[in-house]
Amino acid sequence: MKSPRRLPRSLELVILAAALCAGFASCRGKEPVPASQSQAQAPVQQAANAAQRVLYYPAGEDLLLAPCTVSMVPAGTPQQDMAALLNRYFDGPPCDGQVQPFLEHSSLRALYMVGDEAVVDLTGPVRTGGGSSTETARVYGIVETLVQNFPQVKTVRILVDGQEADTLLGHLDLSRPLVPEPRLLVRSARRATGEGEAR
């Protein structure tokens, strides 16, 4: 019983990767690159052609959506970039004072464009939880993140497990395409994104 237990192989790999990383500054960039197709890129390339992207998470006392800038390596097509950015979104906010509105194991199942509409197909416990506050943060966190980063996206439609959903948590209408709601952004972001005050 005293003999040391062998580490699981996956953990071994993590430790090995961390040890290797310790020798290369490029592994510890300011912002992590999301788990996505773009991981296949070499670290050196990542630093060279990384683009600034903005994620919107609820923050502060009022939980309005606040921007958080990350650098992302282009993943290929704009659609792949969008998917990579949302994959990064599900990893959680790298900026202080922000919260992740989604539960663990929530993820992007698919993303595609139909005209100027981004169809975002979610999976995992995205319909678990409660409150308009949580629901608006989940839905508009995605809407703002896509619309503000990709000018070709004008509206966003959210599906769950490949199917249309009436709502996520019993409040918001997901049966139609969604557009940004400036009043759900922190004031500074409303100005920064050029979105006026709500009427």
Added chain:
Amino acid sequence: MDIKRWTAALALSVAFAAHAMDVSGPQGAFALKDKPRGGQPGFCAEELAAALKGTLGRDEVSHYPVVSLNGRRILLSTTSALVSVDGKIVRLQQAPSASDGCLWLPAEFLTAVLPQVLGGPVSVKGLEAKAAPADAKPESKPETKAETKASQDRGDRVVVESVVASDSVRITFLGRAALLGEVAQGSKDVTATFSDATLVGNPGGLGKGIVDDLQFEKGGHRAKIQLGAGFRRFESVKLRNPDRLVLLFRGEGQRVVSPAPEPPPAPEPIAVVPPMTGEPPKKSSAFDTVVLDPGHGGPDTGATTVGGLQEKNLTLVLAQKTAALLEKEGIKAILTRNTDVQVPLLQRTALANFNRANLFLSIHLNSSPASSARGTETYYLSRNATDQWSSQLAAKENTADEASGATGDGGLNLVLWELAQTSYIVESAALAEAIQQEFNALLGTADRGVRQAPFVVLEGAQMPAVLVEVAFLSNPDEGKRIADPAFQDQVAAALVKSILAFKARNEKPQTPPPQP
């Protein structure tokens, strides 16, 4: 007569008989001409109104088409499959459509809606024959060019578009009939069949690899997509606004997981017994009726506290307490539910419309991943979302008008009937502000501000309507406080105070100015 000719004659007579639907119900029997659209049998509302000595007109406020039959009012929309019978909502499989001076209704209307209006069962004969497959025509008679065109005109058109990416090919079938498409996957191909619609478009340039070829077959009723060596998996999804069937073919290297299993069939909504039978109540212009909507119910528990208290139970208590106080003030309060049952969101608003309530108030309790979050949030419907939907709708209807050759004034100037709330946005904002101020004072919290978002339960309200998230169940302090009956009384009193303030503000212009 030889067998072949006899069969052909029989087929023709069946086809002829299919042009009429024999309807019989409490008011006797009558016939309607069958006008199939998008593969579905249907008829013109004008004909139905004439047969039952009813009328077809427009709603004064929304301009939606209204069929009045037997003293009942049926509100329709050409962009929604929802029908309102005196405020009670019935969902059809297919939305009505308007062209060539005919407001088309699906045949299903006769059995799903008419019995409620006529007060008894309605049976329809003549639909079975129509349901026979389109290729049951006598084969001896070759189709002429003119007939082919006529048959194409009878059915809908489905436009085929494609988008090719490095790792996927997306083929989209656009058009109402696209939603009726049947998709089948073989070992080397995928087919999409539209039995009563014709495929148009030239989706070339599919490249090679994931998808090798796309061809139209069966006289343009079927698309056959030849799969390539790089094909790995495919998904299909049917979407609305615009109506379309999307086939997504994926190659290698996708992070996407396998297609979702078919969801279990949606459970029948639990029947609610709201006071929506008979004639809508006669109402004066006075502010005398409020509909209170306790959020969630039944299997939909809403948010929960750490201790396990459920939003659905707390909202019911708050609504009941508020109702009792309103009654004391001489205001009739109607609850969308009085027990722990699930009531469809649309039905909640429909109840308010039916009762011609002066105000609709949906009561909820909030939750946040940040447990420190506290205070009240009051929401009213978002103008951004509704403007977007309205402009999409307008574009869609203009296209439909152009296609049908309808003139501007004859065309349908409809807005989504679910979006009735857009006419009351200003009053709703004022009501939301009144409630927010009252609760900021009650809870002693910083103002979280009035917010806007597209809430399902507010969309169809034909009166000022707001949703209030009274407090955060996820906050330990507020979660404890809201369970206290004394605090619940305070919440109810605050809601009533806001409602009375709103009432006073609205009644003000009606009082004559004081005489000097």
